[in-house]
Amino acid sequence: MTPVAASIADGNGGSVGKARHVAIIMDGNGRWAKKRMMPRAFGHKRGVDTVREIARAARDMGLEALTLYAFSSENWKRPADEISDLMGMLRTFIRSDLEEFVANNVRLRIIGDYQALAPDIVEMIEDAMARTAANDGTTLAIALNYGSQQEIARAASRAAEKGAITPEAIEAELDTACLPPLDLLIRTSGEIRLSNFLLWQAAYAEMWFTDVLWPDFKPAHLAEALAQFIARERRFGGR
Numbered sequence: 001m002t003p004v005a006a007s008i009a010d011g012n013g014g015s016v017g018k019a020r021h022v023a024i025i026m027d028g029n030g031r032w033a034k035k036r037m038m039p040r041a042f043g044h045k046r047g048v049d050t051v052r053e054i055a056r057a058a059r060d061m062g063l064e065a066l067t068l069y070a071f072s073s074e075n076w077k078r079p080a081d082e083i084s085d086l087m088g089m090l091r092t093f094i095r096s097d098l099e100e101f102v103a104n105n106v107r108l109r110i111i112g113d114y115q116a117l118a119p120d121i122v123e124m125i126e127d128a129m130a131r132t133a134a135n136d137g138t139t140l141a142i143a144l145n146y147g148s149q150q151e152i153a154r155a156a157s158r159a160a161e162k163g164a165i166t167p168e169a170i171e172a173e174l175d176t177a178c179l180p181p182l183d184l185l186i187r188t189s190g191e192i193r194l195s196n197f198l199l200w201q202a203a204y205a206e207m208w209f210t211d212v213l214w215p216d217f218k219p220a221h222l223a224e225a226l227a228q229f230i231a232r233e234r235r236f237g238g239r
């Protein structure tokens, strides 16, 4: 039973306390670079440094799961050279950081249709997931070629193959089925929209928006978001 269901069943309807699962829409790399009159790739590179720093912080803060939106199914609309820069950085990141995940009990998961990426990336991802599968510390889920509407459609058709299409049946087929329920959704860079990210999972998630651009996002910002999360009263429709 999910904490959402549990709190309804218990009739307490209140906050479930500490955040277990935080997701971040990592936005603003391009604007960060532009402000410095640098190419967008420079912003993405600094964005990868932030990923590393925030993943470490999430682990130190005891989060069960951190989900990061790295590449959306709509990001294919970008110019080919930017896509190729992003894919190159993904390769470099997996190569440079996998040993740290293995050593620190971090389990790496991917959400989204990653199998449509270049074959060498698919191979690297599958190797990284296999090597960290037994880790039971923080789960770092990276959303790659991810679109929430597509995910829900895939989940619904799998649910239909098995039987009735109920919310529970769909939820069990989502890419996030291996993660705790989403507690807090953060978006950087001042945009107040979801951009096709975790639409289903955000049904009762708390949201936190900041103007800080992703390359400037620090563990202190994550800590601030978590402190505000704890102070909020979650009702899940109860009272």
Ligand code: IPE
Binding pocket: 026, 027, 028, 029, 030, 031, 032, 070, 071, 075, 086, 189
């Ligand atoms: C977020 O930064 C990273 C990705 C979407 C891959 P952007 O590249 O969207 O940066 P802005 O929004 O143009 O500043």
Ligand code: IPE
Binding pocket: 025, 026, 027, 028, 069, 070, 071, 072, 075, 191, 193, 195
């Ligand atoms: C969302 O950011 C996707 C990622 C952060 C990977 P975008 O920059 O693509 O979103 P829009 O286009 O501003 O909505």
Ligand code: MG
Binding pocket: 027, 028, 029
């Ligand atoms: Mg953007």
